[in-house]
Amino acid sequence: MTSPATPPPATGVRTRFCPSPTGMVHVGLLRTALFNWAHARHTGGTFVFRIEDTDAARDSEDSYRHLLDCLRWLGLDWDEGPEVGGPHGPYRQSERSDVYREVAAELLAAGHAYESFSTNEEVDARRRAAGQDPKLGYDNADRSLTDAQKAAFRDEGRQPVLRLRMPDADLVWTDLVRGEVRFAAGSVPDFVLVRGNGAPLYPFVNPVDDALMGITDVLRGEDLLPSTPRQLALYAALTDIGVAQGTPRFGHLPYVTGEGNKKLSKRDPQSNADVYRERGFLPEGFANYLALLGWAIADDRDVFSVAEMVEAFDVTRVSANPARFDLRKAEAINATHLRALPAEEFLAQVRPFLAGAGLVADPPTEEQDRVLRAIAPLAQERMIVLSDAVGLLGFLFTDEVEIDPAAAAKQLAGDDAAEVLDAATAALTGLTDWSTAAVEEALRTALVDGLGRKPRQAFGPVRVAVSGRTVSPPLYESIELLGRERTLARLAAARAHGG
RNA sequence: GCCCCCAUCGUCUAGCGGUCCAGGACGCCGCCCUUUCAAGGCGGUAGCACGGGUUCGAACCCCGUUGGGGGCACCA
Numbered sequence: 113m114t115s116p117a118t119p120p121p122a123t124g125v126r127t128r129f130c131p132s133p134t135g136m137v138h139v140g141l142l143r144t145a146l147f148n149w150a151h152a153r154h155t156g157g158t159f160v161f162r163i164e165d166t167d168a169a170r171d172s173e174d175s176y177r178h179l180l181d182c183l184r185w186l187g188l189d190w191d192e193g194p195e196v197g198g199p200h201g202p203y204r205q206s207e208r209s210d211v212y213r214e215v216a217a218e219l220l221a222a223g224h225a226y227e228s229f230s231t232n233e234e235v236d237a238r239r240r241a242a243g244q245d246p247k248l249g250y251d252n253a254d255r256s257l258t259d260a261q262k263a264a265f266r267d268e269g270r271q272p273v274l275r276l277r278m279p280d281a282d283l284v285w286t287d288l289v290r291g292e293v294r295f296a297a298g299s300v301p302d303f304v305l306v307r308g309n310g311a312p313l314y315p316f317v318n319p320v321d322d323a324l325m326g327i328t329d330v331l332r333g334e335d336l337l338p339s340t341p342r343q344l345a346l347y348a349a350l351t352d353i354g355v356a357q358g359t360p361r362f363g364h365l366p367y368v369t370g371e372g373n374k375k376l377s378k379r380d381p382q383s384n385a386d387v388y389r390e391r392g393f394l395p396e397g398f399a400n401y402l403a404l405l406g407w408a409i410a411d412d413r414d415v416f417s418v419a420e421m422v423e424a425f426d427v428t429r430v431s432a433n434p435a436r437f438d439l440r441k442a443e444a445i446n447a448t449h450l451r452a453l454p455a456e457e458f459l460a461q462v463r464p465f466l467a468g469a470g471l472v473a474d475p476p477t478e479e480q481d482r483v484l485r486a487i488a489p490l491a492q493e494r495m496i497v498l499s500d501a502v503g504l505l506g507f508l509f510t511d512e513v514e515i516d517p518a519a520a521a522k523q524l525a526g527d528d529a530a531e532v533l534d535a536a537t538a539a540l541t542g543l544t545d546w547s548t549a550a551v552e553e554a555l556r557t558a559l560v561d562g563l564g565r566k567p568r569q570a571f572g573p574v575r576v577a578v579s580g581r582t583v584s585p586p587l588y589e590s591i592e593l594l595g596r597e598r599t600l601a602r603l604a605a606a607r608a609h610g611g
Numbered sequence: 612g613c614c615c616c617c618a619u620c621g622u623c624u625a626g627c628g629g630u631c632c633a634g635g636a637c638g639c640c641g642c643c644c645u646u647u648c649a650a651g652g653c654g655g656u657a658g659c660a661c662g663g664g665u666u667c668g669a670a671c672c673c674c675g676u677u678g679g680g681g682g683c684a685c686c687a
Contacts, residue, residue: 132687167687245612247683273685290616299614307685314687338615338682366617373679404623411625412635431624434680438622441637451650494649571646583648
């Protein structure tokens with residue numbers, strides 16, 4: 113009944129992303145969205161976004177909005193779905209109850225599904241009585257109940273669940289990323305489509321929606337792989353009753369794991385996509401890194417744009433092994449994208465972070481804008497994420513710097529530091545031309561020539577005094593932008609600080 | 612317990628039977644540059660889990676072992 117052949121869909125690829133709006137957005141989830149989107153875009157197909165909000169207890173409107181926001185941030189636009197519409201709506205399962213009810217009734221009428229009255233306890237007892245492991249699950253015992261038997265159960269007040277009659281054949285498919293996968297006939301029990309209370313279950317509604325929305329390629333997490341044989345059987349039944357046009361192709365994406373080799377759990381703070389966005393990962397940088405989790409664009413390159421990914425993406429080239437989320441590499445990739453940003457773009461991206469920290473007005477004042485434009489190119493190449501700008505540039509936008517205690521301990525303590533600060537103060541006090549070149553000249557003359565110090569010893573204390581940190585944008589430029597008054601005040605403050 | 616997936620440097624990967632005494636990237640370690648830290652440049656470190664086959668030839672194919680992961684709900 114199932115064929116291992118997987119011809120590409122003749123009607124054009126249709127992929128989907130169908131999260132349930134419960135809690136935070138997981139990086140693994142975004143990776144799945146990215147791959148589905150890229151596959152659709154690469155093939156000139158359609159990307160459908162559907163919300164699986166059938167669990168009223170856990171779903172939330174906030175989470176729903178957040179999901180849309182995350183996709184948009186990453187740059188994943190959908191052709192059909194919430195707020196966009198499309199010919200197969202509604203795209204929220206909570207609005208599709210009638211559809212499921214109808215399909216369930218048709219499946220029952222056609223004999224593909226049947227009413228089952230056994231309780232878990234009864235199934236367990238039967239398994240044990242037969243000397244079998246209860247973990248084998250449901251035993252298909254209710255497949256051929258007579259009308260009289262069903263009536264008797266109903267008289268007891270039992271509400272039947274609806275189960276799908278599994279075929280007596282191996283369930284096989286050619287996975288887009290794993291090749292042929294086979295489950296032996298009889299290894300999957302008849303599963304529940306609709307609960308006793310009439311609520312349709314995920315293993316039922318998901319394929320029904322995919323079928324109705326014409327999904328041709330299903331790319332999803334590896335955790336769903338064991339449920340695929342059930343879906344194959346369901347698809348066969350749905351096709352038989354005319355609800356589905358056939359069975360989609362499946363591709364099971366490898367896990368994204370955290371420390372150790374466990375799949376990244378929702379508990380793991382690293383798994384929350386928000387933290388990357390809040391730290392100022394660029395959408396392009398983050399997408400680039402996510403793409404690397406299981407896919408490679410070439411054997412000698414791993415930095416690329418989203419457009420380049422779309423151009424080159426091929427699902428069948430996705431790796432089958434789990435990928436560890438490596439923050440350091442993610443940062444390195446992002447830093448590369450950050451440095452490659454055109455000046456204007458970089459400025460536009462950084463401003464909200466500085467404004468958010470209260471360092472500049474929103475929009476910045478003319479003076480703030482002047483300073484920002486001057487320093488931005490120098491800061492750009494020493495940042496990993498946008499929020500780094502707050503610590504790196506903060507000293508330029510405040511009257512008094514807060515000196516990092518560790519930096520102070522390292523550079524401001526002792527007589528040597530005092531000597532340097534005094535000499536720097538003297539040199540700069542008399543400076544008439546407050547320019548980068550003049551500042552450099554004055555400091556070099558006073559500290560390197562005058563005190564006979566090595567540059568690294570000479571400028572360390574000055575840097576900490578001026579910027580509050582051991583890491584800062586280039587010193588002379590910083591001093592020019594800071595201006596005479598603030599510079600001298602900070603040198604004096606640092607002198608006092610060192611004691 | 613049953614079923615399924617996975618197996619190349621510490622990490623992510625390239626490799627789709629010979630061109631691989633295995634290439635790239637992150638990390639790490641040196642050196643250069645240098646005004647600290649970065650960035651950049653150069654160099655280095657480190658890997659085909661194991662055992663059987665198949666083949667003239669295996670990281671690549673097959674089988675097994677071991678190891679890791681996942682799934683077995685009237686959750687999604």
